[in-house]
Amino acid sequence: MSNEANSLTIIENMDIKSVESTTRKINEFQSIVRKNLKEGKDFGTIPGCSKPTLLKPGAEKILMLMGLQSTYEILDSTRDFETGFFQYQVRCTLTKNGMVITQGLGSCNSRERKYVKQDPYSVDNTILKMAKKRSQVDASLTVASLSEIFTQDVEDGGIADDDYNHNSTPKTTAKSTDKATDKQIGLIKKQILESHLMNDEEKKRLEKKVNNGLSKTDASTIINWWLGDSKKGIEGERNKREKQEKAKQEGVSGKSKKDIIIEEINTLRHENFLDEDDAFYKAFDLNKKLEEYTEKELTIILRKLRSYVPDMTVSDEDLPEE
Numbered sequence: 470m471s472n473e474a475n476s477l478t479i480i481e482n483m484d485i486k487s488v489e490s491t492t493r494k495i496n497e498f499q500s501i502v503r504k505n506l507k508e509g510k511d512f513g514t515i516p517g518c519s520k521p522t523l524l525k526p527g528a529e530k531i532l533m534l535m536g537l538q539s540t541y542e543i544l545d546s547t548r549d550f551e552t553g554f555f556q557y558q559v560r561c562t563l564t565k566n567g568m569v570i571t572q573g574l575g576s577c578n579s580r581e582r583k584y585v586k587q588d589p590y591s592v593d594n595t596i597l598k599m600a601k602k603r604s605q606v607d608a609s610l611t612v613a614s615l616s617e618i619f620t621q622d623v624e625d626g627g628i629a630d631d632d633y634n635h636n637s638t639p640k641t642t643a644k645s646t647d648k649a650t651d652k653q654i655g656l657i658k659k660q661i662l663e664s665h666l667m668n669d670e671e672k673k674r675l676e677k678k679v680n681n682g683l684s685k686t687d688a689s690t691i692i693n694w695w696l697g698d699s700k701k702g703i704e705g706e707r708n709k710r711e712k713q714e715k716a717k718q719e720g721v722s723g724k725s726k727k728d729i730i731i732e733e734i735n736t737l738r739h740e741n742f743l744d745e746d747d748a749f750y751k752a753f754d755l756n757k758k759l760e761e762y763t764e765k766e767l768t769i770i771l772r773k774l775r776s777y778v779p780d781m782t783v784s785d786e787d788l789p790e791e
Contacts, residue, residue, distance in 0.1 A: 573608025
């Protein structure tokens, strides 16, 4: 009961206008981050995850945008040269003008899947760097309130894996009895690898996985990631990217596709001497304002207007007097 009372006290003492202003600024900053970070370099998308994974270059850009400095401290470590086990736990502290803003934690060890097949004595420094990177990403997500946009907890699977050590991906050749079917492989190649919505880096990584051999389960995971699963309510990555592409085409102004079509129609009206509504409506047999037509109907009007040839004949009344 006392905890509830304390929570109510905090809410009652809040400056609501200040909270609204802060929330608005967070949303604006998130929008800036989305525009400045590049997929495949600053963040990666992997099968089966609803959110992309923030990578080290992306975390560094976020800190630069916010004018923050980072320092690192090893909280715990194990360097056992007899058994070949190495592990590090690192804390990242973000500061601005000497003031501590937030902290993040990260850990890594030589028994993680990506390192088990490597010489443990050669990955000591790599493991330390990975722990450091994870603490940095953790701090970046916290300070910029970006957890609803990115995640950091999946780094070893899917198309965007191994952002640090690309040579460490273990062979995933499937057993002959569990190999992906020809139909699955054909779908992945046709629907995913040939899609313009996939960037070059993603295609290379997926091609490598296909060439190494996919199991039926792996192939299903990749296909469901791309196409979605309506039964489970999962939206496919292809649909998400198509929406993003459409939004980019419509521009940052927030104009809908319908508004853009109307603007183009009005531009062509002027070029074809159809500025007057009566002349325009008569030429195209229209009986209502453009805004009242559907997007599909406007597209048809635009198509006709693009092929329209204005009547440039001159009547006797228009000829100058001699």
